[in-house]
Amino acid sequence: MHFTHRIPEDNMIIDFHSNKLEQIDHPCMVVLALSDGTVINGAPAITELLRPHVENGEFGEHSGHHLYFFNPEGIKAERLMIINLGKKTTKSNDIRKATAKAWSKLLQKNRLEVLLSLDGFGGEQQQRAAVEGFLLGEYRFTLLKSEKDKLDPRLQRLSIHASSDMEGRVNQWKNIVEGVCKARDLCQMPANILTPTRFSELAAEWGTHHGFDTRVLDEDAINKEGMNAMYSVGQGSAQPSQLIIMDYQPERPSGKTIALVGKAVTFDSGGLSLKPAGSMAEMKGDMGGGAAVVGTMTVLRAVACPHRVVGIVPAVENMPSSSATRPSDVVTTLSGLTVEINNTDAEGRLILADALSYAGRFKPDFVVDYATLTGACLVALGPEVFGVMGNHQPLVDAIIEAGNELHEVFWQLPLVEDYNTLLDSDVADISNISSSQWGGTITAGLFLQKFATDYQWAHCDIAASIFDKSNDWQPSGGIGAGVRMTVAMLDKLQ
16 A cells, blocks of 8 residues: 655645734634733734633633634624633743644634734744644644545635735745654554655655655665664564665755764564563654654755755664574674674664764764654653754754754753763674663663764654654654754754
């Protein structure tokens, strides 16, 4: 079965209005307000309309509460929804959540066209968050649903009220969200459909449409190259491994080359170090790092990224069989280092090791890798914070800053040099697993650092991207983490 991506722009229109908000004839306007009645992005008539509902307590005090008006006095819009932001907010993500909540409520009312004013917000980050709430909240994975007539309807038109100079920026935000949605689709696909081969086919198809070249090393080529760590992970599977190389060349190059490396284990059974049954089904999402890289690559031309960006995705399936790698096997990596594989469920670092070495061939200025790598990162940071570490502090800082702006929060962990001894092996240069049960995210980062020796590098552990429960703006399963942060990070590397 082949996977055809729903292209959002074919189903949803974004149009723009710059005349007075109260004069726009529209099916439905959405306005945000504080619980004290302070309207953030509405006309004066809306403040007057809201006041009595604040005074009698109907508007409430907490974020998420809403009021809905038919033919509201003082504006031409046929319907008006006012979303409560709470007592006080300066946080962009509160706004993102609020507009996503507005869409979920409007969907229940079958209101599929929305007017949103960007006037009144406290800067571009808040304006972007307001738009993103609708675009990210509108996402549904429906490709495998057979009864299409029973699906929820989609957002048909998002009308933006703003000055004319905002049109280009809004379209850029929309393009970035489309990259997030591609990454989400990849994460949602079951492993019997999204095999390593299909992953590489999609990268090539999207490259044709989005302005990057794609080439693929098949399993024989991976073997011949000496990428034995990567080869060892996939050798127990009937699905051949693929190394996907995507190359974006800007029209006006900055002179910098950035490599993005993404772990893509399309299904991770744990290999012979088999995972417990209760943890198995979500392991179709163990390719979230590769999804982040591919999703980002599809956005670069649309945002006119000035850097050459090379995306490298090692795509494998990790399965137990008579040909699978055994605990205690030793492999020689592309770098020449030998690795004792003491746990076949610590496979992500093995495929990244060879991919990081391969990235060095492009003489990159910076390399960032992305991986749903360690459960220890979830233990340390919880389900909404990602880990980052690296050998170049300005690069790490750019990731943290970009993530904070967009509520993809990254927290730096140290690469503790003394912990390197936990990766000692009696029979090889290093072991792929720590001898201690503690500090698993850091020791995984230290393992990767041994293969990122010739360039400035950062490692992003995005284990939290396999989201437990859906909310108004993020689906359960893979949430497409990393795409928005990376595009913003690339801007900071000018």
